[in-house]
Amino acid sequence: GAGVSQSPSNKVTEKGKDVELRCDPISGHTALYWYRQSLGQGLEFLIYFQGNSAPDKSGLPSDRFSAERTGGSVSTLTIQRTQQEDSAVYLCASSITPEGNTIYFGEGSWLTVV
C-alpha cells in the first residue's frame, strides 16, 4: 500500500482480555517498528523487526506483550490479559532498512482497557 496501515484504529476491551493489533508496512520496507504513546506522553520503543526476526525486544513492558512478523511484511502485536495501564496509542512504523532511512508511521491503534 501507499502508507503504513494499522488495524483496528480503535479498540475498547475489558480488563483481562487478549488483544491483537495489526500493522501492514510499506511494501519493500524491511524494518518494522512498534512504539507506544500514552496520553500526554512521549513515544516509548517496544520492538523492531528486521525481516521476520526481532533483534531488539528490549522495550516490551512485560511478558504479556509479544509480537511477530511473517513473510517480511505484516506484523501482529499481541497483549495478553490486558490491564488498564496498557491503554495507549500503539504506533507502527516502517523504513527501507533500520539504518539511516526515513521512518514512516501509521495512524496508530487506540487501545482503551476498561
Place this chain on the structure above:
Amino acid sequence: KQEVTQIPAALSVPEGENLVLNCSFTDSAIYNLQWFRQDPGKGLTSLLLIQSSQREQTSGRLNASLDKSSGRSTLYIAASQPGDSATYLCAVSTNAGKSTFGDGTTLTVKP
C-alpha cells in the same frame, strides 16, 4: 542510555513569525536525527531526516540543523502559519532499528 530533551514544551506565536525549536541529546554516537510532526489524534509525519555526517537539511519553510558534537539540533520554521500548529518531535537513532524520541514541543500559531 540515550536521552532526548525538547525545549520549550509549548510555544505560541503570531502568524508570520520565524521560530526555532530545540532538541538536545546525550549520546553523540548517532546514526541520524529525524524531525516529525504530530497532529492531534494522528500518527507522526516525517519532516526532515539528517544523517550523522550532515549539518543541515531543508524542506520548504523548514530547516533543521545538527551539531552532533554538542548533542543539539534545531528546527527553524520560517513565516509560520496557523496550519503549522502541531506537536513537533525529534528522534535520535543510536542503534540500528531503535530511535529515542523527545517529548515534543507543542506549537500554536495564532492567526
